[in-house]
Amino acid sequence: MKKITVSGLKYRYPLTEELALKGLSFEIEKGEFIGIIGQNLSGKSTLCQALMGLVPHFYKGGYGGSVWVDGLEVGKAEIHEIAQKVGLVFQNPFTQVSGSKMTVFEELAFGLENLGVAREDMAPRIEHAMELLGIGRFRDRNPFDLSGGQMQRMAIASVIAMEPEIIVLDEPTSQLDPQGAEDVFQAIEALSRRGMTVIMAEHKIEKIARYSDRVLLLHQGEMVAFDTPQQVFSRDDLERYGVVPPVFAQVCKGMGIRNPATGLYPMTLDEACDQVVNWHE
Amino acid sequence: MNKIEIRKLRFHYSAGEEILSDISLDFDARSTAIIGQNGAGKTTFVKLLKGLLQPVSGDVLIDGINTRDMTVAGLARHVGLVFQNPNDQIFKNKVLDEVMFGPSNIGQSPDEARASALAALQMVGLADKQAENPYDLSLSERKLISIASIVAMHTDIIIFDEPTIAQDHAGKERIKAIIRELAKQGKLVLTIIHDMDFVAETFERTLVFAEGKVLLDGPTREVYGLPGILKQSHLEPPHITQLYNRIGCQGAVLTVEEFIAARRAGTGRPPVSA
Amino acid sequence: MKALSLYQDRGTVVHRVDSRSKLLYILSAILIPAVLPGFMPGLAMLALSILILATGKVFGKVLPLVGFSLLILASIVLIQGLFYSGNKQLLFSLWRFGFYREGLLFSGGICLRVMNILCAVSILVLTTRPSDLIESLVRLGLSPHLGYVLSSVLQIIPQMTATMETITDAQRSRGMETEGTLLVRMKAFLPLIGPVVMNSLVSTRERSLALEVRAFSARSKKTFLNPPQGGTANTVIPLVLLLAMAAAIVWRVMQ
Ligand SMILES: Nc1ncnc2c1ncn2[C@@H]1O[C@H](COP(=O)(O)OP(=O)(O)OP(=O)(O)O)[C@@H](O)[C@H]1O
Ligand SMILES: Nc1ncnc2c1ncn2[C@@H]1O[C@H](COP(=O)(O)OP(=O)(O)OP(=O)(O)O)[C@@H](O)[C@H]1O
Ligand SMILES: [Mg+2]
Ligand SMILES: [Mg+2]
Numbered sequence: 001m002k003k004i005t006v007s008g009l010k011y012r013y014p015l016t017e018e019l020a021l022k023g024l025s026f027e028i029e030k031g032e033f034i035g036i037i038g039q040n041l042s043g044k045s046t047l048c049q050a051l052m053g054l055v056p057h058f059y060k061g062g063y064g065g066s067v068w069v070d071g072l073e074v075g076k077a078e079i080h081e082i083a084q085k086v087g088l089v090f091q092n093p094f095t096q097v098s099g100s101k102m103t104v105f106e107e108l109a110f111g112l113e114n115l116g117v118a119r120e121d122m123a124p125r126i127e128h129a130m131e132l133l134g135i136g137r138f139r140d141r142n143p144f145d146l147s148g149g150q151m152q153r154m155a156i157a158s159v160i161a162m163e164p165e166i167i168v169l170d171e172p173t174s175q176l177d178p179q180g181a182e183d184v185f186q187a188i189e190a191l192s193r194r195g196m197t198v199i200m201a202e203h204k205i206e207k208i209a210r211y212s213d214r215v216l217l218l219h220q221g222e223m224v225a226f227d228t229p230q231q232v233f234s235r236d237d238l239e240r241y242g243v244v245p246p247v248f249a250q251v252c253k254g255m256g257i258r259n260p261a262t263g264l265y266p267m268t269l270d271e272a273c274d275q276v277v278n279w280h281e
Numbered sequence: 282m283n284k285i286e287i288r289k290l291r292f293h294y295s296a297g298e299e300i301l302s303d304i305s306l307d308f309d310a311r312s313t314a315i316i317g318q319n320g321a322g323k324t325t326f327v328k329l330l331k332g333l334l335q336p337v338s339g340d341v342l343i344d345g346i347n348t349r350d351m352t353v354a355g356l357a358r359h360v361g362l363v364f365q366n367p368n369d370q371i372f373k374n375k376v377l378d379e380v381m382f383g384p385s386n387i388g389q390s391p392d393e394a395r396a397s398a399l400a401a402l403q404m405v406g407l408a409d410k411q412a413e414n415p416y417d418l419s420l421s422e423r424k425l426i427s428i429a430s431i432v433a434m435h436t437d438i439i440i441f442d443e444p445t446i447a448q449d450h451a452g453k454e455r456i457k458a459i460i461r462e463l464a465k466q467g468k469l470v471l472t473i474i475h476d477m478d479f480v481a482e483t484f485e486r487t488l489v490f491a492e493g494k495v496l497l498d499g500p501t502r503e504v505y506g507l508p509g510i511l512k513q514s515h516l517e518p519p520h521i522t523q524l525y526n527r528i529g530c531q532g533a534v535l536t537v538e539e540f541i542a543a544r545r546a547g548t549g550r551p552p553v554s555a
Numbered sequence: 556m557k558a559l560s561l562y563q564d565r566g567t568v569v570h571r572v573d574s575r576s577k578l579l580y581i582l583s584a585i586l587i588p589a590v591l592p593g594f595m596p597g598l599a600m601l602a603l604s605i606l607i608l609a610t611g612k613v614f615g616k617v618l619p620l621v622g623f624s625l626l627i628l629a630s631i632v633l634i635q636g637l638f639y640s641g642n643k644q645l646l647f648s649l650w651r652f653g654f655y656r657e658g659l660l661f662s663g664g665i666c667l668r669v670m671n672i673l674c675a676v677s678i679l680v681l682t683t684r685p686s687d688l689i690e691s692l693v694r695l696g697l698s699p700h701l702g703y704v705l706s707s708v709l710q711i712i713p714q715m716t717a718t719m720e721t722i723t724d725a726q727r728s729r730g731m732e733t734e735g736t737l738l739v740r741m742k743a744f745l746p747l748i749g750p751v752v753m754n755s756l757v758s759t760r761e762r763s764l765a766l767e768v769r770a771f772s773a774r775s776k777k778t779f780l781n782p783p784q785g786g787t788a789n790t791v792i793p794l795v796l797l798l799a800m801a802a803a804i805v806w807r808v809m810q
Contacts, residue, residue, distance in 0.1 A: 039449040040421040058764060083770035090768075091420050091447060094366045095761040098769065102562075102684050109780035111769035114699075116776050145294070148365045148443065149319025149475075158769065174446045175365075177318045177475055179515035203449055206520050244450050247478065247520040247537060254541045269520070273527045276544070333724055357730035368758075370725045372750035386730030416757055434729065 003166060003197045004028040004051065008065030011046060011055055020046045022221040023065065028199070030165075033192040035208035035229070036201040038218035039242025044201035045091055047218065048170045050074070051199060053082040070165060084115065087164035089172045091201075093152035097143045104130075104146070104154055105139040111162040129161035132187045134180065148175040156184060166197040173204065185211050206246045209233060209267040217241060234264045248272035255279060283307040284438055284469045285330060290339035292322075292329060300325050301493045303339075308438075308471065312464040314480040314501065315473045317490030318515035323473045324365055326490070327440050330471075331362045344437065358387045361431035365442040365473075367423040376402070376418075376426055377411040383434040394433075401433035404459055421447040425455075432459065439463055441472040445479060457483050481505060481519040481535040489514050505533035561616070561680050569611030569682045573783075574691040576792040577679040583796045584675035588668065590807045597667040604674035613681040617674060624673060628666045635662035690779055699777055718754050722747055 004027065011021040020043050028034055036044050049055045053074045056063040067074040070085050090096045101107040108126045117125070130136045133153040138146060143154060152175045159167060169188070173181035181204070189211050192198045202208050208215060209229040217225040217232055219241040225232045232238075233245040244250070249265040249272075252258070257275045259266050266272040285308040292301040300322045315323050328334045330341055332353040341348045343359050361383070364370040373379040380401055384394035402408045405425040410418065415426055424446055431439060441460075445453050453476075460483055463470050474480060480487060480501060487504040489497035491514040497504050505511070505518045508526060517523065521540050522533045534540045564570075584604060588597035608614040639658030646656050679688065689702040726743065727733045733743040766772075 040447070040452060041419060045419070052768060054764060054767065058767060078772075079767045080770055080772040080774065083768060083773065088768045090765070092366075092368070092761075094368060095758065096765040096768075097762075098766060098771075099762050100689065101686050106686060106780060113777050113779060114770040114773050116773070116778050119778055119780065119782065122778075122780055147320045147324060153319070162769070171447060175319070175443060175475065177316075177515045178477055178517040179512075180319055181475070182517075203447075242449055242451055248524060250537050251521070251524065251540055254537060255544065269523055269527060272524055276524065277528050279544070331728060333728065352732065352734045353724075353727040354730050354732040354734070357728060362728055364725070364728075368754075369721050370728075372722045372725055372754065374749075374753065382726075382731075383729035416753070430729070 001030045002027050003030040003032075003070055004199075005068040006050075006065070009050060009067055010062070010064035011050060012062040013046075013059060014061040016061075018221075019062075020221050021050065024223050025065075026216065026223065026226050028197060030197055031192055031195045032214065033189060033198040033212045034200070035212035035215045036199065036218060037203070037205065037208060037215060037232075037243055038224075042218040042242070043221040044218055045170050046221075048088065048168045048199065048201055051166070051168050052086050052088040053077065053079045054088075085164060086166045086168060087159035087162050089156050089159050089167070089169045091170040091174070093148065093155045093175060096155045097151070102142060103140050104135060104143055107143045107154060108158045108161050111158055115162060125161045125163065129157040132160060132183075133157040134183065149177060149180060152176060153180065153184075160187075160191070164196070166199070167191070169198070169200040169202075171201055171203065173202070173207075181207065205233070205244065206248070206268075209246045209249075210269075217243065229267055230262060230264045233267055251276070283309055284344060286340075286342040287330075288340045288342070290329065290341060291337045292325060292334065293337055294325075299493055301329070304493075304495060306488075306495060306498070308469055310464070310467055310469050311485040312460060312470045312483065313472070313486040313488060314484040315471065315488045315490060316475070316477070316480060316516055317496075318492075321490040321514075322493045323490050324442055327362060327442060327471070327473065330440065331360055332356045333362075354386070357383070357434070357436070359436055360438045360440065361434050361436040362440045363428050363431045363442060363444060365446075367420070367427040370427045370430065371415045371423060374414050374416070375411075376407070376413050376415055379415055379426060380411075380430045380433050383430055387434060397433040397435065398429070401429035404432060404455075404462075405429045406455055419447075421449070421452060424448065425452065428456070428459070432463070436468075438469045438471070441470070441474075443473055443475065445474060445476050453479060460484075477505075477517060477519045478521070481522070481533075489516065502533050502535060505535070506531075562684050563611075563613045563616060563681050564684075565612040565682070567611050567682070569607055569613075569678065571788075572682075572792060573789045574679065574683045574688040575695070576789060576796070577683060578692075579793050579796045581672070581675040581679060583800050584671050585668075586800050587803045588671060590803045594663070594667060596803075597664075597671055601667065601671050601674060604671065604678060607678050608674060608681070611678065611682045613677070616681055617677045620673060620677065621670065624669060628662075628669060631665055632659065632662040635659070635665075687781070690781065691783075693777065694779070694783060700772070715751060715755065718751050718758070719747060722750050722754065 007025045009021055009024040010019055012019045036047060038044055046055055050067055051069060057079050063075060072082060074082055098107060098110045101110055105126060108129060109122055112122050112125065130139065133156055135150060135153045135157060138150060146154065156172050173184050176184060185207050188198055212229060214226060215229050215232040216223060224241055233249055238245060246267050248269060249267050252265045252272055252275060257279055258264060259275060266275050287304055287306045290301055290304040293299045317323055329336060332348040343356060348356060371379055373382060377398055380398035381394045384397045389397060402411055405428055407422060407425055415423060428444055444456050460470050484501050487501040488495055489504060496514055497510060505522050508518055511517055518533060521537055525534045525540055534543055584600050588600050608617055635658040636654040637652055639655060639661055641657045642655030644656040645653050646659065647654055693699050693702045723733050731743060732739050
């Protein structure tokens with residue numbers, strides 16, 4: 001089942017000349033884990049916000065083409081309708097606190113209250129989200145008195161608690177410690193296994209290679225590739241788009257090791273380990 | 282000579298919840314990374330070095346000056362700090378004014394300040410945006426502006442709080458080059474960061490913070506050779522070291538080239554070089 | 556950034572009274588002195604408010620507000636005492652200016668009313684968590700949007716203070732002297748105004764983005780994390796207040 005269908009999506013921010021998105025077309029299946037990569041200003045955040053309807057409804061500007069999420073045409077629907085289906089975690093964790101709640105626990109409840117979730121269902125959902133992100137200890141803390149990483153965890157948790165069918169994350173682990181980032185990726189992967197559709201913009205190439213089903217490579221507002229991580233990261237012209245392949249692929253390339261089955265460079269730690277161990281010059 | 286000396290430093294935001302407990306440390310001119318779990322107290326620590334927070338007990342000496350004896354503005358001639366959140370730092374309506382603000386305050390003449398600012402913008406690759414309003418720029422660009430604003434002050438000590446947030450490969454390479462250049466000029470560069478690969482390629486010395494204490498302190502290679510302690514602090518070795526350890530080798534390699542060289546040499550041991 | 560509210564978490568009895576009762580109290584504090592003649596009802600009400608504030612351990616927080624408004628009120632007293640149109644009876648003269656009884660009484664009445672409102676509102680603002688307040692208003696049928704606007708208004712001063720602190724830190728970190736003599740602080744303060752306004756605008760915009768994404772404008776019926784506050788106190792207090800107001804009005808009509 002197609003969960004997201006984007007066709008000919010064009011967008012220009014108000015008061016700018018150039019299109020930020022230049023005619024994107026792609027489809028995403030339910031339960032897929034999609035990584036969006038690309039250099040700075042390539043349009044990742046803009047695309048994320050277009051899936052949520054903030055582009056164009058919040059920013060205005062020039063809009064063309066169409067985005068359908070779960071049977072809803074984003075360009076024609078209202079943001080609050082889309083928000084029932086799609087959750088978005090912003091790039092900057094410091095600017096997504098509601099500002100009207102006094103504790104982390106209540107902050108997580110904010111979205112649920114707006115969705116009209118019954119009171120007795122709230123606590124378990126919040127507890128679960130807090131546990132996933134490891135912030136249970138801070139439940140009574142003021143949301144503004146958290147460290148950068150703790151705030152980012154809270155931002156992710158508050159969207160997960162809303163249990164959207166589609167979750168869009170814009171560099172959600174930029175301030176997390178290595179284990180925290182790994183935990184988040186595992187948690188998100190588990191959610192996608194259970195049917196949540198995941199779209200994540202991210203610079204952490206090794207993680208994208210390991211966890212995403214398909215990778216969408218953006219460059220100057222255009223879609224360069226949309227394929228499996230192995231295919232995308234094996235491209236010879238990757239550097240032209242400001243992206244480097246995972247460290248593991250770099251090593252294997254340097255040693256001339258390809259996966260005999262696919263003819264492509266190994267992308268993940270496990271895969272690379274198998275090949276390197278068996279390597280003889 | 283030590284640029285920073287820390288003696289029995291303690292700090293808490295509210296009594297009973299100790300954030301930093303009894304830290305004693307020296308910093309010389311080696312470029313140094315501070316790594317550690319979220320909430321370990323890294324940002325708090327550098328705010329104490331900068332004088333923005335005062336120790337509950339203990340002392341911080343910057344170039345021999347006790348932070349208790351000088352205003353934050355006075356300390357600004359010695360220490361520059363790039364904030365974790367660029368929004369906490371940027372307040373002017375024009376990029377060039379923003380970057381000139383620091384240098385002008387600490388005694389550079391208008392012409393000097395302008396030259397420093399332009400050079401710093403050049404360094405971060407945003408010279409062409411000098412006339413724009415910082416509020417119109419993206420997070421990655423704002424982070425670079427906040428870096429340029431501090432670099433332009435030419436302080437002897439520069440502290441970065443997570444400089445690579447939102448940066449793509451080119452941005453990270455650029456920041457890496459800036460840190461190396463500053464270190465070459467004999468400045469102390471202190472950087473809080475969660476990107477282990479970046480640390481491996483950039484810093485001589487690495488500190489591991491855990492629950493308000495310094496758990497490890499040593500040359501980066503040694504620190505990354507202790508996967509057990511790293512794991513306990515919610516950290517991990519760089520990807521390349523992970524692969525190296527996974528294929529059964531002890532110790533740490535820090536770059537792809539080192540790894541390949543070690544494998545080619547057919548040994549498990551990495552080449553012994555700093 | 557700091558917590559965005561004037562709320563003081565002191566955990567007293569006053570804090571446990573629900574916000575509906577406190578809203579009704581504000582109404583009573585305005586209405587009762589207005590319908591009853593003379594200064595006595597106003598003074599009594601004021602005394603009661605001060606007592607409540609003291610019980611809530613927040614009296615200290617009201618003083619700066621009172622001080623500030625006294626400044627403005629003093630000018631009212633001055634002007635009315637001198638120039639009130641109904642002035643007849645000269646009370647005393649200072650230099651060449653005569654102060655009149657009618658004007659002073661009139662302005663005294665205004666001051667008392669302002670103080671009354673100020674203290675009654677302070678009880679609400681200082682001892683009620685803003686989120687609880689908005690919640691109870693929304694429960695009473697206020698549109699959540701208005702509720703949010705209201706809470707932002709309640710938070711605007713703390714928000715400005717927080718922004719100001721952030722920017723001051725940014726400035727002194729980069730060598731601008733902000734500590735020391737009054738002159739130094741004044742010099743540091745003026746250039747703050749522009750950035751603070753700009754920064755507040757930007758953060759308002761970013762916050763509204765964050766709200767939209769969390770389904771803030773959803774039209775479905777909202778629910779609440781916290782159960783409505785019950786308890787006998789929270790039924791008795793509104794009842795008493797309503798009765799007191801009704802009694803005042805009835806008494807007035809009977810006159
Ligand atoms: N609010 C805005 N107003 C005007 N132009 C904008 C706005 N936000 C983004 N842009 C422009 O749109 C283009 C795409 O930016 P976008 O933020 O989507 O890139 P990105 O891939 O997310 O970058 P990054 O990796 O830095 O987060 C850029 O040219 C950028 O300058
Ligand atoms: N203003 C504050 N008031 C109270 N507690 C605070 C405040 N700021 C931070 N803390 C707490 O102090 C501890 C240390 O915070 P700090 O910001 O120094 O962490 P950090 O090591 O920089 O983390 P991160 O990697 O997430 O940025 C955290 O547990 C945090 O919740
Ligand atoms: Mg982005
Ligand atoms: Mg921090």
